[in-house]
Amino acid sequence: MGVDIRLVEQSDEDLTRWWRARSIGYLSGTQVGEQDLAYLREAMDPSRTWGAFEDGRCVATFRGFTQEVTVPGGRFLASAVVSGVTVSPTHRRRGLLTRMIEPYLRRAKESGDAMSSLIAAEYPIYGRFGYGPATWLTDFRIDTLRAARPGLPAEPDDGGRVVLADLERIGREGPELHERVRRIRHGMVTRPPTWWKRATGEYRLTESVWQEPYCALYLAQDGTVDGLVAYTGREVWKNGVPDSVLDVKDLLAATPAAERALWHYLCSVDWVTTINAPSRAPDDLLPLLVGDARAVTPTACSDHLWLRPLDVPAMLTARSYQAEGAVVLDVQDKDGLASGRFLLEAGPDGASCVPTGRTPDLTLPAAALGSLYLGDESAVRLAALGRLAEERPGAAFAADTLLRTSRRPWCPDIF
Numbered sequence: 001m002g003v004d005i006r007l008v009e010q011s012d013e014d015l016t017r018w019w020r021a022r023s024i025g026y027l028s029g030t031q032v033g034e035q036d037l038a039y040l041r042e043a044m045d046p047s048r049t050w051g052a053f054e055d056g057r058c059v060a061t062f063r064g065f066t067q068e069v070t071v072p073g074g075r076f077l078a079s080a081v082v083s084g085v086t087v088s089p090t091h092r093r094r095g096l097l098t099r100m101i102e103p104y105l106r107r108a109k110e111s112g113d114a115m116s117s118l119i120a121a122e123y124p125i126y127g128r129f130g131y132g133p134a135t136w137l138t139d140f141r142i143d144t145l146r147a148a149r150p151g152l153p154a155e156p157d158d159g160g161r162v163v164l165a166d167l168e169r170i171g172r173e174g175p176e177l178h179e180r181v182r183r184i185r186h187g188m189v190t191r192p193p194t195w196w197k198r199a200t201g202e203y204r205l206t207e208s209v210w211q212e213p214y215c216a217l218y219l220a221q222d223g224t225v226d227g228l229v230a231y232t233g234r235e236v237w238k239n240g241v242p243d244s245v246l247d248v249k250d251l252l253a254a255t256p257a258a259e260r261a262l263w264h265y266l267c268s269v270d271w272v273t274t275i276n277a278p279s280r281a282p283d284d285l286l287p288l289l290v291g292d293a294r295a296v297t298p299t300a301c302s303d304h305l306w307l308r309p310l311d312v313p314a315m316l317t318a319r320s321y322q323a324e325g326a327v328v329l330d331v332q333d334k335d336g337l338a339s340g341r342f343l344l345e346a347g348p349d350g351a352s353c354v355p356t357g358r359t360p361d362l363t364l365p366a367a368a369l370g371s372l373y374l375g376d377e378s379a380v381r382l383a384a385l386g387r388l389a390e391e392r393p394g395a396a397f398a399a400d401t402l403l404r405t406s407r408r409p410w411c412p413d414i415f
């Protein structure tokens with residue numbers, strides 16, 4: 001009997017088989033609890049969640065849904081997410097991922113999604129399907145004793161204040177703050193209600209150990225919630241001296257004042273000598289917000305959000321441009337979803353992008369356009385790597401002038 005790929009049903013039996021297969025693929029156990037099923041029912045889009053079944057057993061999983069990605073300029077663009085992809089070790093490298101992702105991308109294009117987004121478990125998996133890395137993350141470690149030299153303000157000196165908040169308040173105020181923050185930072189994605197329910201402990205899945213975080217809010221002088229931090233602590237003593245560690249789970253700030261105040265707050269917590277701050281933007285303000293920038297060490301840097309173009313004109317007209325210019329892009333896509341030659345004419349007042357018969361300036365695969373789209377990657381760099389071709393000398397430099405952004409995109413979330 002062959003492997004049957006079909007939509008997952010809402011029954012306990014089907015969901016349990018699907019979740020167990022996913023847990024086997026992610027090496028996160030085999031137990032499926034009530035909370036897992038309740039979460040899955042709320043989080044999944046039944047019209048986009050697939051399983052591969054053989055002899056009544058689920059051997060591969062694939063979860064699609066739509067999210068909004070903030071593009072340069074602050075608009076939200078609908079994107080078809082690829083998530084929860086697993087193939088059982090007994091069925092790997094027989095084309096099951098390919099059989100699930102290719103029709104999904106065709107359907108996403110037909111239903112009007114401009115692009116597809118995912119977080120790649122391993123770098124080599126998704127390039128062949130037209131995805132390119134579009135945002136990066138940096139993990140920082142703060143040596144708080146050094147960071148505090150020559151002294152950080154104990155309290156915000158701008159009229160604002162930092163207050164502790166319980167998870168109930170975070171669940172109430174967090175989503176609205178996140179909506180404000182994602183408008184001003186391209187690369188961020190929608191946080192659905194299930195994201196907040198997991199962050200506040202309402203859903204506790206069997207795959208992860210729940211530790212209730214401490215939370216604080218930054219209130220501006222007029223009482224507006226402009227910032228949020230969630231962190232856990234580990235009490236450590238060495239030779240009678242406190243040497244404790246904080247692990248930052250989430251830090252959102254709608255203003256630079258909130259950002260500064262929350263980092264200063266964390267650096268001033270008594271007993272703490274080390275703060276781990278993962279999943280920050282590579283150009284995070286953090287190192288320059290403390291007394292000694294070398295107290296903040298980048299400990300890891302990795303690709304994060306990957307994008308796959310589906311509708312090039314929709315993507316390129318949705319975002320903003322800091323400079324005026326025009327470029328002809330010849331996009332090559334072996335799957336035919338994004339291919340075409342397009343004239344992009346753009347400037348601070350808007351952009352048009354239309355099919356053209358003109359000679360191209362750049363010839364590039366869809367994956368390279370995915371990497372360039374949010375302004376993080378450089379066309380000059382991709383040309384040097386042989387990942388795009390300059391058909392006119394200087395065309396890559398000109399494209400960078402148009403496409404790159406003054407701040408780097410940032411997507412802190414895992415979805």
Ligand SMILES: CC(=O)SCCNC(=O)CCNC(=O)[C@H](O)C(C)(C)COP(=O)(O)OP(=O)(O)OC[C@H]1O[C@@H](n2cnc3c(N)ncnc32)[C@H](O)[C@@H]1OP(=O)(O)O
Nearest residue numbers: 082083084085086087092093094095096097098118121124
């Ligand atoms: C967005 C997300 O959900 S990311 C999570 C991805 N999941 C995981 O990493 C969990 C563990 N891994 C797995 O479950 C599987 O190995 C998967 C899902 C990564 C791949 O599934 P498979 O069904 O084996 O992939 P499939 O057979 O369709 O492979 C297609 C091609 O990609 C290649 N490929 C697949 N996985 C990998 C990998 N991890 N590294 C390098 N190449 C890979 C295959 O070799 C094949 O290449 P070919 O066409 O040149 O022969």
